[in-house]
Amino acid sequence: MTREQQTRTPLETAVLATLAGITVGEDGPDVVSAGHVAEVVSTGGAIRVLLDPALVATEDGEALAEIMREVVGAVPGVERVIVKPRPQSVTPILAQAPGVVLAVHSGKGGVGKSTLAVNIAAALAHGAAGRPLRVGVLDADVYGPSVPLLLGVSGRAQTTADGSRIAPMAAHGLKVMSLGFLMPEGKPLAWRGSLVSEGLPQLIAEVDWGALDILVVDLPPGTSDVHLALAQAVPIAGVVAVTAPGQISTDDVRRGLEMFADIAVPCLGLIENMSTFVCRSCGTEVALFGDNGGKDLALETGLPLLARIPFLRDVLTASEAGTPLVLAEPAAPFSQTITALARRLADELAPQMKGDTAWTQH
Numbered sequence: 001m002t003r004e005q006q007t008r009t010p011l012e013t014a015v016l017a018t019l020a021g022i023t024v025g026e027d028g029p030d031v032v033s034a035g036h037v038a039e040v041v042s043t044g045g046a047i048r049v050l051l052d053p054a055l056v057a058t059e060d061g062e063a064l065a066e067i068m069r070e071v072v073g074a075v076p077g078v079e080r081v082i083v084k085p086r087p088q089s090v091t092p093i094l095a096q097a098p099g100v101v102l103a104v105h106s107g108k109g110g111v112g113k114s115t116l117a118v119n120i121a122a123a124l125a126h127g128a129a130g131r132p133l134r135v136g137v138l139d140a141d142v143y144g145p146s147v148p149l150l151l152g153v154s155g156r157a158q159t160t161a162d163g164s165r166i167a168p169m170a171a172h173g174l175k176v177m178s179l180g181f182l183m184p185e186g187k188p189l190a191w192r193g194s195l196v197s198e199g200l201p202q203l204i205a206e207v208d209w210g211a212l213d214i215l216v217v218d219l220p221p222g223t224s225d226v227h228l229a230l231a232q233a234v235p236i237a238g239v240v241a242v243t244a245p246g247q248i249s250t251d252d253v254r255r256g257l258e259m260f261a262d263i264a265v266p267c268l269g270l271i272e273n274m275s276t277f278v279c280r281s282c283g284t285e286v287a288l289f290g291d292n293g294g295k296d297l298a299l300e301t302g303l304p305l306l307a308r309i310p311f312l313r314d315v316l317t318a319s320e321a322g323t324p325l326v327l328a329e330p331a332a333p334f335s336q337t338i339t340a341l342a343r344r345l346a347d348e349l350a351p352q353m354k355g356d357t358a359w360t361q362h
């Protein structure tokens with residue numbers, strides 16, 4: 001086990017004790033003593049039993065995994081069991097990022113990733129964490145960069161005065177970079193695709209970000225090559241997953257989360273966007289797409305549901321005007337929700353922030 005005993009939750013301890021009752025073969029050692037269980041992690045009522053990949057490759061591996069699923073599922077307090085090989089983390093090309101990387105992801109398109117990414121970034125830059133943080137926004141949506149529009153910046157990125165690096169754009173106190181600032185308009189999509197694996201690490205390394213506390217990365221929809229390219233480019237400190245209520249959306253998010261879990265990238269939680277519609281004249285809140293998508297997914301994955309955000313016309317209008325609503329109307333309930341969410345994310349990421357150490361390319 002890689003974690004110290006004292007950091008285990010009571011549920012993890014109970015699950016481990018139960019696993020220690022499963023023996024390998026008739027007189028063999030138990031699965032824990034045999035080293036088959038690499039880690040037991042509980043998040044809420046969901047338990048992930050992470051197996052030594054060597055076991056998974058053996059003939060008995062699947063049979064033992066099935067027994068583990070069954071006995072762990074019977075432990076009081078366990079609501080869902082995931083038995084999988086221990087994730088194999090990828091080693092990023094850049095050992096260090098310009099700031100702690102927070103990626104905003106969803107398996108599905110159009111659920112509000114970019115909108116929430118820029119609002120969270122803006123909130124962090126403007127004091128949501130109790131002090132203004134130095135925040136960069138990287139638009140990694142190669143196929144449909146929308147961050148320039150949402151932040152009201154356009155044009156082509158310039159090189160720095162000494163010509164050695166690319167200067168990020170500045171907007172609303174954020175340093176912003178998007179492939180939209182670099183690519184000639186009208187280039188075919190295939191050309192963009194070829195940029196992903198080589199271009200993304202370069203884009204992070206060659207932009208003169210300065211020292212950042214957080215780099216918020218807006219990912220394209222799906223579980224595309226871009227996600228893997230990002231994980232291969234820099235260490236990702238955490239992912240937040242955006243979902244809209246409704247089965248299809250949560251299924252897509254679940255698939256994406258599995259992909260991040262498989263490469264040992266932690267997911268900090270879920271955000272349900274467009275949860276409800278608030279009537280402008282009477283203030284009544286109506287659940288348009290069902291009630292429980294985010295809640296069900298949180299239960300199923302064991303991840304916290306960090307926020308539920310209603311569908312608000314003002315979010316759309318502010319985006320179209322190029323100013324995140326959290327800045328345009330800081331007192332609005334939406335802005336307060338985003339600020340609390342941003343603070344929570346910053347708290348989670350704080351241990352990984354390095355203070356004033358300037359980011360240097362290597």
Ligand SMILES: Nc1ncnc2c1ncn2[C@@H]1O[C@H](COP(=O)(O)OP(=O)(O)OP(=O)(O)O)[C@@H](O)[C@H]1O
Nearest residue numbers: 109110111112113114115221310311312315316319
């Ligand atoms: N809470 C909200 N209330 C109202 N409109 C919203 C809300 N969240 C997002 N939108 C609007 O929904 C549309 C899609 O949002 P956005 O572009 O952020 O989604 P996305 O997930 O990044 O999409 P894509 O998958 O294309 O990258 C935009 O027009 C945006 O203004």
Ligand SMILES: [Mg+2]
Nearest residue numbers: 113114141146
């Ligand atoms: Mg987007």
